Amino acid sequence: MEAAQARCLFLVFLFTCQLSPEAAAEGQEPADGSSASQKPVQLTDVPAAMEFIAAAEVAVIGFFQDLEVPAVSIFHSTVQNFQDVSFGISTAPEVLAHYNVTGSVISLFRLVDNEQLDLKSKDIESMDLPKLSRFIESNNLHLVTEYNPMTVIGLFNSKIQIHLLLVMDKGSPEYEESLYKYQEAAKLFQGKILFVLVDSGVKENRKVISFFKLKNSQLPALAIYQTLDDVWDTLPITEVSVEHVQNFCDGFLKGKRLRENHESEEKTSKVEL
Template identity: 45%
Template sequence: MVRKRQAGTMGTSVFLCLFVILLTRCSPSECAGGSDSASHSTASTTEKPVLLNNIADAEAFISGAEVAVIGFFQDPQTPEADQFRLAAGQIAEVPFGLSSSAAVLSHYGASANTVALFRKVDSDRRDLDMNNRDVDAKKLTRFVRMNELRLVTEYNPVTAIGVMQSSLQFNLLLITDKMSPKHPERMRKFRTAAELYKGKILFILLDSNLKTNERVLSYFQLKKSQLPALAIFHTPDDEHVVLTVDEISIERVQDFCNHFLERMQKKEDKSENKPLNEEL
C-alpha cells in the first residue's frame, strides 16, 4: 500500500513532529548520558585516542570510519585533553584520534582545544569548543551521540538532533520491529541499499517495538500489523510517501527511492519553468 501526502497539507514539519514526540518521553541530555547499551558503555580494547602526527594520518583516520572524532590540542596534557581521553574510553565503537601537530590543525582550520566529528553519510563536520570549562567528558559524549549519523542511523531522542541538522534533504525511514527474527536480514538489505544513496538520502531505522515510538506510527497512520513499512520524505516541504511492504528487498527500496526522487525532480523543474511560461 502506498500513501502519499502533498506538501503543506499539515502545518508542521515531519522531523519537528517526530522530534517533539520523542522529547516528550526522554530528553536528549538524559538519554545521551544514561544509555545502558553495551555498545555505548563498553571500553574499547584498542588504545584510544589514536595519535595523528601528520595530515596523511588524519586523512586516513577520517576516511576509515563512518564516524570519526579528532581532538585538536596544541598541548595534549591539558585538562581538556584529559576529558577528551576519558570520553574516548567510554565510546567503544567510535574511533577517536588526537593531534597536536600545527600542520594538522592548520589543514583542518581547527583552533586549539577543538573536538571535530567527521561523518561520511552527509560529508559533514561538527565542532565542539573545549575551551569552555563547562565542557567535560559527559558533555563531550553527548555531543558525539547527538551527531554520530551513520549509513543507517537509528532514530531516538539523542540522534534526533543530528538528523534534524543534517544537510541531506531526502530521508528514508524503515519502520520495523527489531525483535523480529527477520530483522538482521532486513537491515542487511536496507544497509546495502543505503550504500547506493550515500550523500543523497539519509537512511533511518525506527524500532516499532519501542513504546516511545508508538506515536510515530500513529503520525504515519500505520498499525503494527502493516509493518514493515518505508517512509520517504523531502524535508524542505514535508512532502512524503509511505509504503507498506510484505518484506524488504534492495530492489524494492531502490524503486521506491528512485520514484520519489524523480517525482521531486519533475516538481522542481516545473517550478523553475513556471515564471517563464507565465511571461509567455
C-alpha cells in the first residue's frame, strides 16, 4: 500500500509540476467579451436552489446572510472567469437553513461524483480573488474534464478512484465528434469512473503521455488508472466510439488487462520509486 501511495503522489506531482496553482488561477481569462454580463442567479427559495444545482454539471452558490461582507464583491468578480460553471447566490433564510448555513458559505456542487465542497466562514474571512479562483478551478470537474495542472488536484481528491483519459489532439478533424461520443460514454459510468481529456497537442502534456508509455504513433488512445492500488492499462484506438470506451471500461472494472506484462513493469517502477 505504501508503494501505491508513493506512486499516486508521484503521479500527482508529475501532473501538477508544470504550472503552479497561483499561475493557473491568476491566468484565468474570460472566454469572450460576453462574460462581462454574466451574473449569479438569485435563488429565492429551496426548490429554486435544488433545481439550479440539479441542472448544472458544476454549480457554485454563495450563501450569504449579509450582502455587505467583502466576500460578496469577490464572488461577483469571480463569476466572470468561469464560463463552464453555473453561479447562484442566496440570502433567503429558508435556503440557508436547508443547506445548514450559518454565517457565509460558498459551496461547489458537482454532478459527476455528487460532491459538495464548502468554503466555510473562517476561510471566507481571509479569501481574495485568487484564492476563490483556485478553489473553483481545482474542483471544476465535469462529465468530461479537460486535464490541466489545476483540475488534476480535484481529480485526485475525488472519491472516485478510477480515471479514464482520452489522449487526443484537440486540433484533429475528428476531435468534435470524438468528444461527443466520449461524453455519451461518460454518462454510462457516472459515479464510477472520472472521464478526462488530455490534449496531446499541448507540449506540457507530454509527461502525462509518457507516463502511460504511449507513443505518438499510438494516439489517440485511452488510458485508465486506479489510484487506490496503482493499476493502469492503455488502449490505442483508431476512432472513439461509445462501444470502444464502454468495453474498455467494463473490462477494467472486471479485472481484465490488455497489457499482459503490465504487472511486472509496475513492480519494477514501484521499486525505483
